[in-house]
Amino acid sequence: MTAQRRVVAEVLDGEHVHLTADEVLARATDRLPEISRATVYNTLGELVSLGEVIEVATDGRAKRYDPNAHRPHQHLICSGCGAIRDVHPGGDPLADLPSSERFGFAVAEAEVTYRGLCPGCATV
Amino acid sequence: MTAQRRVVAEVLDGEHVHLTADEVLARATDRLPEISRATVYNTLGELVSLGEVIEVATDGRAKRYDPNAHRPHQHLICSGCGAIRDVHPGGDPLADLPSSERFGFAVAEAEVTYRGLCPGCATV
């Protein structure tokens, strides 16, 4: 556990945190100016491998990193401003996929992305 | 409707077709050697705007283009080889999100990605 890794882990802390790698780098640089981009990517990759952080690919642009890995949840994204909230739907999305639609796959998880306008964007 | 656009539209035809822009370019080049990358991107963008094709961002790498836009469906992706199948779950995923979890958003759609191992990858 080096100073660099600690800073990356600290930056990724809290609820509804969904930072891009560049944002993580920017905030880490505030605390530890000499940290490098490669180290941020390395550390994020390790955190993802360890299951401490979830990678969220919402739009084909930069991936986002979500530290809320221990409580299963899905994401609600504003189509206007891109804001992301963690949400907890009722029911198991996996149960909705009948075996006739599984094509022999061993289906392990279901990832749901809800999209819509947030209160701020809806009124504009 | 130019020859270039027709070729792009023809390449994107069929069930379970999920090509990247580069793959579309490669197949279009087979039929019309002088077609350019920019034209492929322009045409794909128009098809998406028209609602004829759906953009699928599965992994933060290249986007894929799915011509099966008129029948609502979700995607099942093999964690091993990346193969993609269109699937039709029962039930409406939107219904699983209680209003207490909507945070005032006007939720418009739910996109579900199932992940698991396909029969080929499971046996290896």
Next chain:
DNA sequence: TATTGACTTGGACTTCGTCCATCGTAGGAT
């Protein structure tokens, strides 16, 4: 002290996509 190994660094490189100035061409106007 010298060695070792793990971690970090910066920069080059790749991939994916967008932008822009220029060119070609089809259809209408003369």
Next chain:
DNA sequence: ATCCTACGATGGACGAAGTCCAAGTCAATA
């Protein structure tokens, strides 16, 4: 038939996001 015009196509430059690699740093161990 010829010229004009406007839209679409072209290709190359550019930019964002991410990966890779050789070299440097540092701490623990022998």
